[in-house]
Amino acid sequence: MTRQKIEIKKIDNITARQVTFSKRRKGLFKKAQELSTLCDAEIALMVFSSTGKLFGYASSSVQLVIERLGPLSDDTERLDHPSIEYDRDTFSKLSKEEANKVQELRQLKGEELEGLNTKELEKLEDQIKRGLSRVVKAKDEMIMKEINALKRKGIQLMRENQRLKQVKNVGEEQGRSSESTNNGSTSDPPRDDDSSDTSLRLGSV
Structure with missing residues (x-):
């Protein structure tokens, strides 16, 4: 059974749109990872959802990939598809924020304090x-x-x-109570019949 071809247009249902975005985003990042592994390519992807949430993938570091793009001229900053242009300002802003955070963390560790x-x-x-x-x-x-x-x-x-x-x-x-009870029961009292027998024998001699 062949898969039904989906018409490429905006999905009106918000829930269906979010589900499709999540599935396609994971597929896109997986393909980027495969391309990076198979072809030893440096790849950086940044995706903003309709709610403004940022998702990203980089084979090494987003900042390093952006820095490699910096020296290129404006003519080479376009991607293969002519209708898609690279948002250099967004990448530059994010790269600068990342660099600032890294430097701030190093300074909190007591490093790179010379220029302060x-x-x-x-x-x-x-x-x-x-x-x-x-x-x-x-x-x-x-x-x-x-x-x-x-x-x-x-x-x-x-x-x-x-x-x-x-x-x-x-x-x-x-x-102790059990021991005292046993001692009292085993001691024999003096027998009267023994003394009487002795007196009788002495009287008869």
């Missing part, structure tokens, strides 16, 4: 202090939770120990 002035260093110092205070607070909360857990465990162990002592004391008391 005093005011920028003070701002960076304040950010590190705030971050450190949050880390210390989170660590203190975790330590307190562990201490409280150990205290609860210690209380449970003490109660269990007391219970075992009580059980042991009750067992010892029952053992």
